[in-house]
Amino acid sequence: MDSSTGFPRPLPRGRTLCDDGLVRPSWASHDALLRSYYDTEWGMPVHDEAGVFERLVLEGFQAGLSWRTVLAKREAFRAAFEGFSPDAVAAFSTVDVERLTRDPGIIRNRRKIEAVISNAHATLAMRNTSEATDGPSHLGEFVWSYRPTHDPRPRSHNEVPTQLPESVALAADLKSRGFKFVGPTTLLALMAAIGIVNTDIVGTHRRPR
Structure with a gap:
């Protein structure tokens, strides 16, 4: 956590408020690689x-x-x-x-x-x-x-x-x-x-x- 800003900020029920103002599940909030994966890929349809x-x-x-x-x-x-x-x-x-x-x-x-x-x-x-x-x-x-x-x-x-x-x-x-x-x-x-x-x-x- 960045002590100067208080981010990421834990929220109830396994969610986190991140420094960009977006709420993510805690597993995807503290690491840049996981954050990017969650935002841009996880849950997006893949059919091929x-x-x-x-x-x-x-x-x-x-x-x-x-x-x-x-x-x-x-x-x-x-x-x-x-x-x-x-x-x-x-x-x-x-x-x-x-x-x-x-x-x-x-x-x-x-x-x-x-x-x-x-x-x-x-x-x-x-x-x-x-x-x-x-x-x-x-x-x-x-x-x-x-x-x-x-x-x-x-x-x-x-x-x-x-x-x-x-x-x-x-x-x-x-x-x-x-x-x-x-x-x-x-x-x-x-x-x-x-x-x-x-x-x-x-x-x-x-x-x-």
Whole structure:
């Protein structure tokens, strides 16, 4: 906090008044990178396959870590995983896995790296299967098909859900298709990040009422 101005200024229910006069959830108020992410990207609709695959990769790496840690390494992840192209990542070999476990720019967790490659294969299989069954044509459409009828309306940080019935169902469906690191909490974070469901606290500048 800037002691000379009193900002950021904590407000009740997990919100913060920032020095630009905007109210943000506390998680997005004390760090410039998180503030920018919240203001310009979080919750904005992402429908395309590569965009949804990217967020799935990043949310998978976030498991057990802070989102700030993952976000700071995003460009390194983008370079390591060929711009998050599912086709390119599906072609990775064990040589690439070893290379990535030595890449200091990313989170060098072998299980998560291997999960990204598995998820790329599952993404391609979904694309092919969906075309054959006249269902959603790619991962983006598939994930969006689990959009809830109604958004939650948390009035405080304690009311922000960690799971929804739709994220539980989506997790089970993706796991049955070979996806990894796709638990219900991870998938609700993904759904919120790409605009499928709004979990923002009521009273922020992004969700004033």
